[in-house]
Amino acid sequence: MRTHRLVAGLASGLVGTALLTGAPARGAEAPAALDYTISVDAERAGPRIDPAMYGLFFEDINRAADGGLYAELVQNRSFEYLPVDNRAYTGLTSWTAVSTAGGSGTVAAVNDDARMNERNRTYLKVTLTNADAGTYGVLNSGYNTGIPLEAGKSYDFSVWARTDAAGGTPLTITLRNQAGTTSYAPPVQLTVHGDTWRKYTGTFQATGTTDAARLAVEAAGSGTLRLDMVSLFPRDTFKGRPNGLRKDLAEKIAALRPGFLRFPGGCIVNTGSMYGYDAASGYQRARAYQWKDTIGPVEERATNANFWGYNQSYGLGYYEYLQFSEDIGAKPVPVVPALVTGCGQNRAVDDDALLQRHIQDALDLIEFANGPVTSTWGAERAAMGHPEPFGVDRIQVGNEENLPDAFMARFLRFRDAIKAKYPDITVISNSGPDDAGTTFDRAWELNRANGVEMVDEHYYNDPSWFLQNNKRYDSYDRSGAKVWLGEYASWDNKLANALAEGAYMTGLERNADVVTMASYAPLLANIDYVQWKPDMIWFDNDQSWGSANYEVQKLFMTNVGDEVVPSTATGAVRTAQPVTGAVGLSTWRTAARYDDVVVTSADGAQLFGDDFSNGADQWTPLAGRGAWSVVDGAYVQSDTTAENTMVAAGDEGWHDYDLSVKATKLSGAEGFLVGFGVKDSGTYYWWNLGGWNNTQGAVEKAVNGAKTTLIAKPNSIETGRTYDIKIQIRGTKVTLLLDGQVWGSFDDNAVTEPFAQVVTRDVAAKQLIIKVVNAQDAPARTTINLGAGVRVMGKAQMTVISGDPQELNTRTAQPIKPVTSTIKGVAPTFTRTFEPNSVTFIRVQTR
Known part of the structure; x- marks a missing residue:
């Protein structure tokens, strides 16, 4: 899953392409058939279709797990939200102190020798100073608007606790509103005994329906009470499983009848530190996902800082993913880190001992999923309640690495070890984060040279790209590696986007002998915690709904067929449209100076010129961001925090022209964004120099706010150096020159x-x-x-x-x-x- 510009720059979504313009205006004549x-x-x-062709990609993004598919209703149940993970966190995030009838005391999230275990280190210390009738404790706010309850339903409460009060500490647990004026269930009464950790349980029978309840845990008496793993689960989980999944979400997923489930994610797998939990030093934060952290009793699982900015409890762990795959009839496809980071981090870890440890972890994972109960990890699986093997037959190593040579060297070590022990397992590689470009080409070259069985491709593009590339896989080598289109989507959740994706899926099916697996991404989004969109299924704390994309995906996924039948279509003929539009200047978290902008027609006549000696009145802000001003006869954007500060000049009808400009980076994260073919704030081309944290150059085409990368290669921009930038446009062909040398070219001649x-x-x-x-x-x-x-x-x-x-x-x-x-x-x-x-x-x- 690509990060950076594609997330932030497309938050507003798109409005459609030229051919997806919506119904005719009222009173307008409908188009003829x-x-x-x-x-x-x-x-x-024709080709046989793999029964597992269409499946799902699950990543814990947009609060897809905690607060989403994982049915736990208490947020920060083990008090492990800490500032080291997120500066906005404290151990008491989502908790507030509460008292009844004059109760008093203090609460603090602490990590000391009284902790419950080495992986669950932080707990709640409650110092009680209650009067005779008073109780004191904490109130949890849940996710979104609060804790959802439905009248007549059962909810299972549990807590781990210990007390130094000689006669025990009585607990009163209630489901109530924020103010405490409304109760949604009779209270649960428990008494904690002894100063060692024990689990206490109770059940609520809801008497009211709400989406905004709070869970209050209050104690009577005095002394020191310690609490950890405060949990509330609906009894009615998917298939009634304890520590289970939210039923409405799981049922919507199951209704797709997916052939496979890829988990636990993309960017969360191969980012952060490559080390797992280390008992000697405690948690190592922001580490890559480690499957061994996620199995066993939930109170003994580590909590991890998620790449997407929040914590994962790992209550939804590898055992639960494998079980869910089995429950919905999907092949489980786990993804393990290759010790080459991706998602904008671009770092290879050179530590042979660590690499070997991760290779062993991958072998142990296969044993955990498939091994006999007499094996070490098969016994772990059986102890969790599943003696039968789960039947993993494919595993992916890595995700979207931008360093293909470093990745392949490590991938081959994984593959050789896995094949030596499990020869029937398909080991899947990838081709980087985009559909084309230097990384993509090199990755495929290495995959072919090394006889890789299956390659995972990812791309997110505008709808027109999908309508222009239906034949993408027609020319792929029929005897080469199979393709898994593991992540794809067009940039919105409108019907227009779903139709573009559906049109593209007809090409995937036609090429079922090459494309054997495909999965839209991402799967889930909590409407109040969105890091990425579009998404297939949306939800809040008590409702869920499928997007238009979900409905089209479901139609394809539940009507696949067994084989392709040869067919052809003829009809209306369309032609490619030339590149036309004005020119633009922009930046991305960078201060830059632009000067001597000149636009000339193909015959040499000057169409536009600006040396900014008379100000910048010819330029119109399109993005509404940034701090533009004329400084010393040049146009300067000085805000190093603003993203996409586009200003434009010229005529929307310009075609066949040359644009030249001098550009100097003053400070900041990236380089220059020089626009051409600019129609409006959402429709343009720009040459992105020093993008992706000054690591890559590219030309991106935006259509109504949704971008597609047309050309990309490694590139960085030096601070303080002035560059001569020139863009030549002839029909659909564009040539890019940097300091007088051809940097690249492309022909945007695809027909929609x-x-x-x-x-x-x-x-x-x-x-x-x-x-x-x-x-x-x-x-x-x-x-x-x-x-x-x-x-x-x-x-x-x-x-x-x-x-x-x-x-x-x-x-x-x-x-x-x-x-x-x-x-x-x-x-x-x-x-x-x-x-x-x-x-x-x-x-x-x-x-």
Whole structure:
């Protein structure tokens, strides 16, 4: 999962592409139908489709685990939120002191010799000074608006506690509102005895429904009470499992019928320190994910600082991931770190002993998942309640590494060790964080040279890219490594985005002999804790809803078929559009000076010039950020915290021109952003020099705020040095010159194709599944020719998802949903008009 600019710069989402413009305005004439033909060779069979082709990628991002899929309702249950992880944290984050009937005392999160165990080091120390009738303790606020409760449901409470009070310490545990004026269940009464850690449990029966309850734990008497692992779980978890999963989220995931589950994430796997928990020194914060930290009793699992800015309790650990995979019929695909960081960190760890330890960890992981109960790690699995093996048959090493040579050297060590002990395990590599560029090309070169079995590709692009690249895998080597498209999405959750992804999925299926696995990403987002969007399923603390993307993914994932049936489509012809637009200047967390901006036409005539001797009146702010001013005859942006400070000048209709500018970095994190083909604040190209923390240069194309990388290579910019930047545009071709030398070039000549189709066969059901995406405002009047030798039933089941392409599903309304009906008139050759902005599946019964 790519970080940095793609997260921050796209927070506002996109509005659609030129071909995804929404329904005609009221009173406007609807576009005329366009004619297409689909020719199917139904008597032939194309590539077989892997039963695990479509699956899921789970990463603990957007509070997907704690506060999400993991059903625990108490936030910071073990008081391990600490400033070393997040400067905003304290051990009492999400907790406040509370008293009743004059109760008094003090509370503090402490780490001393009285701790519960070496991995769960911080606990709550409560010093009680109550009067006779008083109680004193703490109140937990849960996640989002609070703790959700439903009348009539049961909720299981537990706490680990010890006390130095000779007669014991009575506890009163209540579910109440913030003010304490409303109770949502009869209280649970417990008494803590003895000054050693013991677990105490109780059950609430909710009498009211709310999404904003609080959990209060109050004690009577005096003395020192110690509390840890304060927990509240709904009894009604997915499949009723203790320490289980939130039912509504798990059921939405299960409804996708995924073929695999990739876990525990991307960036959280290969970032931070590569060391795991070390008992001698206590926690090592911000370390890479270590699977051994996540198994065993939950009170003995380490807490980790998540790459995405919050803590993971590891209550949802490797055992739970494997069990969930089994519960939903998905192949488990674990990801382990390769000791080369990614996600913008770009560091290789040179420590052979540590590398060997991680290789052994990977071998132990496979044994934990698959080994007999007589093996060391198989016995650990059995002790947790699952003596049968989980059947892991593939494992991924690494994620989005930007150092392909360093990564491959380490990957081969992992692969050799795994294959020596487990020859039937597929060991999966990757190609970096993008769909093209220097890293991608080198990674694939190394993967091919080393005979890698499967390569994981990741990319997040604008919808037009997906509509332009349906044939991406047509030219891949059929005898080479298989492709796992492990992370992909277009940049929003509108129907337009879902349609673009659906159109692209027809190309994935057509190339099922190359692309054997694919998963949209990310899977989950808590609406109040968003680090990344778009996402497939959204939720708050008591509601969840599938995005438009979810509905389209579900349609494909539950109607895959067993084999591809050869088919072709003909119809409306489109051509590539030339690069046109004004020019722009911008920065990203960098102060820079620009001067001598000149734009000339292809014949040498000057279209624009500005040396800023008369101010900067020709420039218009587009981003509304930054501190631009004319200083000593140059245009200076001086704010080193602002991201995307775009200002623009010129004519939106400019084409076939040369742009030259002098640029100097003054200070900050990156380099220069020089815009061309600028239409507005969300639609432009820019040459990004010194991007990604001054490690890479690229040309990014933005369409309504969603970016696609067209060319990329390593690059850095020196502070204080003046660079001559020149961009030459001729039609769809662009040449980039830095200090008079060609830095790179590209041809943006891809044609956007809004009509896409594929046909597959469900062998057992004897059905042809015709899948058509019409991602444009015009209806698609389509003749479908199944072949003269095919006999079919006259009726078929048809499922359609359609609507305004700018519409999206929200907490309060989900207008994008499938509609299934029975159609008549099906024959070896029949005509069907596919709605504008729609995806349609027709299951044709053959005789």
